[in-house]
Amino acid sequence: MEYSEIIDIFESHDKFLIITHKSPDGDTLGSGFGLCYFLREMGKMANVVNSDGFPDRYDFMYVDYAPQEFEPEYIIAVDVADPALMGSGLAAYQEKGVVDLCIDHHISNKHFAKLSHVEGDTAAAAHILYKIFKSSGRKISDITAKCLYTGIATDTGCFKYENTRPDTHLAAAELMAYDIDFANVNRRMFDVKSKGRIKIEQIVTGKMEYHLHDRCAMICITTELMESCGVDQAEFDGLASIPLSAEGVVIGITVKQRHERVFKISVRTTEDMDASAFCNYFGGGGHIRAAGCEIRGTLEEVKAKLLERAEQVLGK
Amino acid sequence: MEYSEIIDIFESHDKFLIITHKSPDGDTLGSGFGLCYFLREMGKMANVVNSDGFPDRYDFMYVDYAPQEFEPEYIIAVDVADPALMGSGLAAYQEKGVVDLCIDHHISNKHFAKLSHVEGDTAAAAHILYKIFKSSGRKISDITAKCLYTGIATDTGCFKYENTRPDTHLAAAELMAYDIDFANVNRRMFDVKSKGRIKIEQIVTGKMEYHLHDRCAMICITTELMESCGVDQAEFDGLASIPLSAEGVVIGITVKQRHERVFKISVRTTEDMDASAFCNYFGGGGHIRAAGCEIRGTLEEVKAKLLERAEQVLGK
Structure with missing residues (x-):
């Protein structure tokens, strides 16, 4: 128009x-x-x-x-x-x-x-x-x-x-x-962030794991963790950029529990990797730098699947 | 020219x-x-x-x-x-x-x-x-x-x-x-931040104290804390903006140990308060939103002096 x-x-x-x-x-x-x-x-x-x-x-x-x-x-x-x-x-x-x-x-x-x-x-x-x-x-x-x-x-x-x-x-x-x-x-x-948000970021960052020679960082947000924080659930949105903030990381993965054995995965990548292709492999999709998917299983199973795929893409 | x-x-x-x-x-x-x-x-x-x-x-x-x-x-x-x-x-x-x-x-x-x-x-x-x-x-x-x-x-x-x-x-x-x-x-x-910086911010934020009905936030970085992190000392620079990032906070104070009984104070304020005037009271100075001073004493004494002055300025 x-x-x-x-x-x-x-x-x-x-x-x-x-x-x-x-x-x-x-x-x-x-x-x-x-x-x-x-x-x-x-x-x-x-x-x-x-x-x-x-x-x-x-x-x-x-x-x-x-x-x-x-x-x-x-x-x-x-x-x-x-x-x-x-x-x-x-x-x-x-x-x-x-x-x-x-x-x-x-x-x-x-x-x-x-x-x-x-x-x-x-x-x-x-x-x-x-x-x-x-x-x-x-x-x-x-x-x-x-x-x-x-x-x-x-x-x-x-x-x-x-x-x-x-x-x-x-x-x-x-x-x-x-x-x-x-x-x-x-x-x-x-x-400016709410006190609750500051607390959550602090807790989540403290649990961040580095894998594959620090090229992959991952945070896992379980239902148990969310409940234990005593903070409004909405404050747990938008944490997916945290893992990619670490120097040298090329894929940042956020694993968030939806149900007992259902996890929502958010992936962020630098220009060295395709987030969309990574998530497509698990039936998801999105953009080249930000994508998502859903994976079922226990937290340990889900993490293992993600890391196995990341290693295939990035090399050992 | x-x-x-x-x-x-x-x-x-x-x-x-x-x-x-x-x-x-x-x-x-x-x-x-x-x-x-x-x-x-x-x-x-x-x-x-x-x-x-x-x-x-x-x-x-x-x-x-x-x-x-x-x-x-x-x-x-x-x-x-x-x-x-x-x-x-x-x-x-x-x-x-x-x-x-x-x-x-x-x-x-x-x-x-x-x-x-x-x-x-x-x-x-x-x-x-x-x-x-x-x-x-x-x-x-x-x-x-x-x-x-x-x-x-x-x-x-x-x-x-x-x-x-x-x-x-x-x-x-x-x-x-x-x-x-x-x-x-x-x-x-x-x-992007270094892994060391992420760790330090995580630790320091976890220790952030809220005072005066959440209008004052304070972080204290002791020599002991710095040594226990196992991170390069330079990574401890520029943390002073953290306390002011909490919603509702009008004065953010960072207390950093220099020697046994000597602390460097960095103050950041919103438009509701004058950081320079606050630090002048302790013999320091700076700008209206960012200022600093040095206070001697034990950590507890230094904190008490800062909070007493903040309460005088902000009211109970």
């Missing part, structure tokens, strides 16, 4: 509902609230919804937000690649064609909305929105700019990952012209 | 020695090697020196570097704010006026060189060099661009910290046009 067509949609409707994806991150929330504030500043009514609510961690984007009372006339999903990602709390919107417009940057987008605007080469949905807003020539407020910056910074690991493009930096440079206190945003996004 | 004057210096001399600061980081090395390659591509002879040698961690900048045999004709220090920072291995160059030109971004630069070009508002010395190189209209090679990007990324915490400026992002955007594999550079700079 042309950006002007999207601006036409904004101008020709009055009451917008904005849907963000479950387990919300900085990009879906930054996109959702950025769009909400932009529409309200156009004189429209707009609300943001999330199946899981809005986490405290990102409250700098919505500390002054209050939902408005209205019957939605136009529904926009942002950063939602698949209707299932709306979550159970928003099941009513998951049927094909209920959402009017989806703005997304996932090349895998399922095109479930009546209209889809997908830019697979743009690092963050918030960056697409910035380009749309900018094309309108309308004023962008500080809080809108802060939301968009947050989305862009989050999805690029603060401009660290390879999805960062020259134009990602250009957008950041422009957004810094607003009053966004970006250093504080970044501190909250990247440098 | 005008950039053209610096380019004139490059053009009118033939044999350059480039001095980088001790305990080298990505900015001094990125600046030093970036300048070295730029000069060599101008047909000059150039070498880089460091009192502590060149760490493996940054070897992607000098894997193909070989020192040249010549008698230096012109000496340039990069990212060196104070002659003492050259280190004991380069003591011969520390006397005032021995260095011909210093290019630096520390406002505190001691102006020890015959000529000094200091831009206190530029995030990294490597960024100053990029501006100089660009102004010359000469071709910048991929390896030079990679060195400059590394310097800029390192000193801004990958564009995370408040020293990042819009023009920092613009420079990054331009440098990404070269073949620099920036994502791999960033992985090595920000996501």
